[in-house]
Amino acid sequence: MAxxxxxxxxxxxxxxxxxxxxxxxxxxxxxxxxxxxxxxDFGILRLIVSDAEKTKQAVREIGCVVSITExxxxxxxxxxxxxxxxxxxxxxxxxxxxxxxxFLTSRGHNxxxxxxxxxxxxxxxxxxxxxxKLVSEEDIAxx
Amino acid sequence: MFFxxxxxxxxxxxxxxxxxxxxxxxxxxxxxxxxxxxxRLAEAGVTAEKIKTLSDVKYIxxxxxxxxRDNYPYGLFAVPxxxxxxxxxxxxxxxxxxxxxxxxxxxxxxxxxVARLIRAVxxxxxxxxxxxxxxxxxxxxxxxxxxxxxxxxAVIPVSSGNTEKQxxxxxxxxxxxxxxxxxxxxxxxxxxxxxxxxRDELKLRIGLFGxxxxxxxxxxxxxxxxxLFSTDNYGMSELMGPGVSGECHLRCGLHVNEDHFLxxxxxPETGEPRExxxxxxxxxxxxxxxxxxxxxxxxxxxxxxxxxxxxxxRTFARMDKVRGRSDDMLKIRGVNVFPSQIESVIAAINGxxxxxxxxLTRQNYTDYLEVRVELTDASLLENYAALDGLRQTxxxxxxxxxxxxxxxxLAAPSSLKRYEGKAKRIIDKRNETPD
Numbered sequence: 001m002a003x004x005x006x007x008x009x010x011x012x013x014x015x016x017x018x019x020x021x022x023x024x025x026x027x028x029x030x031x032x033x034x035x036x037x038x039x040x041d042f043g044i045l046r047l048i049v050s051d052a053e054k055t056k057q058a059v060r061e062i063g064c065v066v067s068i069t070e071x072x073x074x075x076x077x078x079x080x081x082x083x084x085x086x087x088x089x090x091x092x093x094x095x096x097x098x099x100x101x102x103f104l105t106s107r108g109h110n111x112x113x114x115x116x117x118x119x120x121x122x123x124x125x126x127x128x129x130x131x132x133k134l135v136s137e138e139d140i141a142x143x
Numbered sequence: 144m145f146f147x148x149x150x151x152x153x154x155x156x157x158x159x160x161x162x163x164x165x166x167x168x169x170x171x172x173x174x175x176x177x178x179x180x181x182x183r184l185a186e187a188g189v190t191a192e193k194i195k196t197l198s199d200v201k202y203i204x205x206x207x208x209x210x211x212r213d214n215y216p217y218g219l220f221a222v223p224x225x226x227x228x229x230x231x232x233x234x235x236x237x238x239x240x241x242x243x244x245x246x247x248x249x250x251x252x253x254x255x256x257v258a259r260l261i262r263a264v265x266x267x268x269x270x271x272x273x274x275x276x277x278x279x280x281x282x283x284x285x286x287x288x289x290x291x292x293x294x295x296x297a298v299i300p301v302s303s304g305n306t307e308k309q310x311x312x313x314x315x316x317x318x319x320x321x322x323x324x325x326x327x328x329x330x331x332x333x334x335x336x337x338x339x340x341x342r343d344e345l346k347l348r349i350g351l352f353g354x355x356x357x358x359x360x361x362x363x364x365x366x367x368x369x370x371l372f373s374t375d376n377y378g379m380s381e382l383m384g385p386g387v388s389g390e391c392h393l394r395c396g397l398h399v400n401e402d403h404f405l406x407x408x409x410x411p412e413t414g415e416p417r418e419x420x421x422x423x424x425x426x427x428x429x430x431x432x433x434x435x436x437x438x439x440x441x442x443x444x445x446x447x448x449x450x451x452x453x454x455x456x457r458t459f460a461r462m463d464k465v466r467g468r469s470d471d472m473l474k475i476r477g478v479n480v481f482p483s484q485i486e487s488v489i490a491a492i493n494g495x496x497x498x499x500x501x502x503l504t505r506q507n508y509t510d511y512l513e514v515r516v517e518l519t520d521a522s523l524l525e526n527y528a529a530l531d532g533l534r535q536t537x538x539x540x541x542x543x544x545x546x547x548x549x550x551x552x553l554a555a556p557s558s559l560k561r562y563e564g565k566a567k568r569i570i571d572k573r574n575e576t577p578d
Contacts, residue, residue, distance in 0.1 A: 007521075007524035007525070008524070009518055009521075009524055009530075009553070009555060010555075011553075011554055011555050011558065016555075037527070039527070039531070041552045041553065042530070042552075042553050042554075044524055044527065044530070063555060063556055063557045063558070064555060064556070065518050065519065065520070065521045065524065065555065065556055066521060066524070067521035067522060067524045067525070069524075069525060098526060099526075
């Protein structure tokens with residue numbers, strides 16, 4: 001079970017991010033989570049949103065390079081050691097994480113962790129077999 | 144596919160006899176009608192009688208753009224204004240523009256020259272030609288316009304700018320021939336694509352691109368974008384405008400209209416003539432001009448002349464595509480760099496657009512070159528390694544071609560400036576940044 005992540009190329013200069021958030025806002029899309037890392041000149045903005053296709057459309061219209069990739073998202077209970085348990089599962093099964101980021105919501109007692117791994121299906125299967133709760137596209141839309 | 148076959152395929156001996164006769168006449172004409180040349184020629188001791196062979200042209204002093212500017216506006220005109228029927232001027236990026244005047248005969252010869260390069264690629268009276276050069280003082284638009292009319296094409300004088308409308312006309316008017324700068328053609332194809340216009344909806348078959356250099360790599364991209372075949376043509380307002388030379392359908396050099404222009408190659412540093420076949424700066428003597436005849440005009444363009452007859456049948460010398468203007472050459476850390484070299488690298492790499500910007504800075508007495516390119520391949524957003532890999536590829540390929548390491552910056556698509564005329568891609572800040 002994988003969810004859609006939107007990746008957007010951003011130049012490292014004032015006004016770039018705001019033009020993107022303007023476009024997403026105008027499209028009526030909710031941003032659930034985001035992560036941005038940069039090098040000196042550019043960055044990749046990664047977003048989990050209520051509607052990935054709509055976001056892609058809106059951002060492309062303002063001239064951005066954008067792609068949708070699939071990532072695995074898991075719900076982790078909001079208590080000490082919970083993330084560590086998930087990490088152990090992945091580590092012990094040899095799943096390498098390229099990058100990850102997390103977010104919270106006002107409802108429920110879970111934190112959500114977005115994971116980018118080489119093989120989504122394999123990671124999802126391993127996580128599910130160890131009782132880790134996977135988050136679906138539908139869950140994200142309803143958060 | 145000729146316009147004036149007899150002249151264009153004239154045996155070289157005969158052509159050279161004609162050139163010599165015209166050269167001697169032009170020298171005499173200048174001495175009699177242009178005080179500037181009367182003085183110059185007298186100082187150099189050159190008269191028409193002293194020119195016995197074509198190579199004696201080397202005794203005539205060189206004329207530079209500065210000479211034209213110093214005689215602004217009409218000082219080099221050889222006829223009274225009564226005989227001038229058109230005035231053009233080149234874009235004066237520094238100071239005053241250079242002004243040129245045409246007699247009725249000049250305009251007639253000019254349109255002949257342009258008609259030749261139009262016919263040479265197979266354009267005929269059934270074609271619909273869209274002229275997307277800016278009309279005005281600039282010679283490009285009207286030069287092509289009159290040549291196209293002479294051939295019998297239906298000319299659409301749309302001028303440059305309003306690119307969406309240009310794309311709409313391409314489609315609605317069934318344009319078959321596009322005339323523009325290569326950079327504007329590239330931009331127009333992007334805009335047309337963005338408007339949802341597909342290649343199949345266009346009737347475009349030929350592009351006549353000119354007024355700025357164009358590498359083969361950029362040409363390939365434009366041809367793919369529009370699905371057309373294009374040729375390059377060359378000229379400059381001082382000499383006449385477009386039509387000094389142009390490619391035929393075989394695209395193996397630009398045929399110089401040698402019955403109107405005598406080309407030479409000189410060493411740009413010393414001004415000395417170079418051997419046949421060597422590359423250097425192109426110098427041109429006008430052979431038939433009446434309004435503003437020029438003797439040995441330094442074009443600043445670097446090229447090479449090939450006197451072998453072309454397979455197309457033309458006997459006119461062919462000049463290589465201009466490698467760059469000696470003015471455009473950048474000296475970066477002592478290394479000579481031509482923007483055309485950078486363009487050829489960039490246009491050949493997938494994942495980036497064929498647009499670029501060069502930024503030159505100086506820090507601690509050292510020159511730095513930054514090349515900004517536009518990312519187009521969204522699949523590289525998967526990870527930084529892929530994006531950075533693309534950047535590194537551009538750095539490595541540039542280094543191979545230029546011999547120096549440039550900083551490469553990835554920019555968002557369509558973020559670099561687009562040009563409706565000649566592109567200005569170089570931002571030289573080296574004299575702004577204090578050491």
